[in-house]
Amino acid sequence: MSDTDSRRIIVDTDTAGDDTQALVLAALSDRVDLEGVTICAGNVPFDYQVENAKYTLELAGVADEVPVYEGVRSPLQKEHDFAEYVHGEGGLGGNLFPDTGIPSADEHAVDFIVRRARENPGEISLVCIAPLTNVAVALQHEPDLPDLLDEVVIMGGAVNTLGNITPAAEYNFWVDPDAAAIVMDAFETTLVDWGVTVRDSTFDADVFDEIQSIETALAEFYTTITEAVREFNSQSEHDSLGEDVTTQPDSMTIATLLEPDIVEEASTYHVAVDDREGMTRGYSLVDELEVTDGEAKTRVIESVDGDRFTEMLLDAFRHGDPHHAK
Numbered sequence: 001m002s003d004t005d006s007r008r009i010i011v012d013t014d015t016a017g018d019d020t021q022a023l024v025l026a027a028l029s030d031r032v033d034l035e036g037v038t039i040c041a042g043n044v045p046f047d048y049q050v051e052n053a054k055y056t057l058e059l060a061g062v063a064d065e066v067p068v069y070e071g072v073r074s075p076l077q078k079e080h081d082f083a084e085y086v087h088g089e090g091g092l093g094g095n096l097f098p099d100t101g102i103p104s105a106d107e108h109a110v111d112f113i114v115r116r117a118r119e120n121p122g123e124i125s126l127v128c129i130a131p132l133t134n135v136a137v138a139l140q141h142e143p144d145l146p147d148l149l150d151e152v153v154i155m156g157g158a159v160n161t162l163g164n165i166t167p168a169a170e171y172n173f174w175v176d177p178d179a180a181a182i183v184m185d186a187f188e189t190t191l192v193d194w195g196v197t198v199r200d201s202t203f204d205a206d207v208f209d210e211i212q213s214i215e216t217a218l219a220e221f222y223t224t225i226t227e228a229v230r231e232f233n234s235q236s237e238h239d240s241l242g243e244d245v246t247t248q249p250d251s252m253t254i255a256t257l258l259e260p261d262i263v264e265e266a267s268t269y270h271v272a273v274d275d276r277e278g279m280t281r282g283y284s285l286v287d288e289l290e291v292t293d294g295e296a297k298t299r300v301i302e303s304v305d306g307d308r309f310t311e312m313l314l315d316a317f318r319h320g321d322p323h324h325a326k
Contacts, residue, residue, distance in 0.1 A: 007032045007150075008123050009257070010113060012071070013250070014042025014130035014172075015052035016083070016091025017225055021313065022129050022250035023053065024218060025322050027060035029258045032125075034062065035116065038069045038109035040130040042175055043083045044091035046073045052091050055098035059221055061320075063102055071109030071134040075176035078277065080131075083171060088228030096224055113138045117148035125151040127257060128183075129250040131172050132156070136179035139186055152189045155253040156180060157271070157284030159300055161195035169282030170194040173273055177282040181273040184284075190299045191271065192256060193284070197249035200306040204245050207310060211317060219317040248313070255309050256301060258322060262312075265303035270294030 009032045013019045026034045037053050039046065050070055057063040088094025105112065113134065116124050126149055128135055135152070139145050146152075156172040157180075163169040170193065173180040183189070208230075211219050226246050234244045256263050270292055274283040287294060315324035 006030065007125055007257070008035055008120065009033065009125045009127055010036050010038060010116065011254070012038045012040055012109070012113075012126060012128045012130050012134050013049070013053060014040050014044070015049040015056065016043035016087040017229055018246075018248050018250040019043070019129055020052060020056040020092070020225055021222060021248065022254040023056045024060050024316055025251055025254045025258060025312065026127070027057060027062045027066065028316050028320055029322055031258050031323065034066050035124070036067050036069055036105070036112055038071050038113060038134055040071045040109070040134045041074050041080070042130045042172065043087055045082065048090045048097075050104060051098045051100060054100040054102040058100055058102065059217060063100070067105035068102070069105045069107060069109035069112045072137055075131065075133055076136060076178040078176060078178065078281075080175040086229055086232050093225045093227040095227070109134050110138045110141060114142045114145065117142065117145055121148045122150050124149055125153065125257065127153045127254060129155045129253055131175040132179040132183040133176045136176075136182040139182065146187045152187045153192070153253060153257055154183075154189050155192045155249050157191060157193040157273070157286070159191070159193040159195050159284065159286045160288060161193075163282070164194050166279070166281070168280045170284070173284055174282030177273055177275040180282065181275040184271050184273050184298065188297045190256070190301065192249065192253040192301050194249065196301055196304060197247050197252060200304040201248040201252040201309060202245050203248065203310070204243070210314065214314070214317045216317055218320070222317065248309070251313060252304060252309055255312050255322070256304065259308070259312065262305040262308045263301050263303070264305055266299050266301045268296050268299050270296045271298040271300070
């Protein structure tokens, strides 16, 4: 893809914390057309997620052009816990509670995804940075969805590494393992997992200092939304990171779509998700050893140019353009 090409994308999100930064990158990039944002049950109570998305799009200057579609408000079968202990009450650091007054789109998120895919076969990419409930329900409505979409990029799973919600599971897959199992079985996808996030997207005090020196609304927004997660990550008894750092799983997922050359290593594996309740709920089996008979159709991103990713986010804050340095 050349730099002048513009891909058409829908972002499916449970807007809190780093989800907002993924929306910022997508909204500011001239390499994608963000056609809509769909909201799925996940990080924080649903209505907060809706307002958080609208506020972020407003801050990025695209709220008039990019509708927000409300989707499925609970997982397919399981109960789940919110992650406000990580992201703060409401999902934006604990002290920001937007009330934009912007109306949601009339259409349900699932209907929007299906309609767009049917109307534009092979042209829409779906970027999933939330539990996969909306996508699984969309598949039930349109069994040909895997063929109708151009690409499905997912932030989820823990590829042969510790999870971030249980030792076995990453949060998005844990929230709705039934949906994750359905989607990973039905679609050819690209997967950005929790493990590569920790390795290649972690920001530390030096990056925080640089962001705090950027006097823009977007930089200030980042500082605000990371207050709670920085405090959480600093508490080693609660988190394996044990330092004043943040990870950027959702924005790094978007970045791999905006600038594919930041992906340094990727391999294709069979991936399945444990949808049973219990200790291994949401576990992502990634068959790196090829010992199962499952079809290898998930492209797993294994290494990302973290320096370039950091530069993209900083350029978005400074210049309103994640590709400014290129």
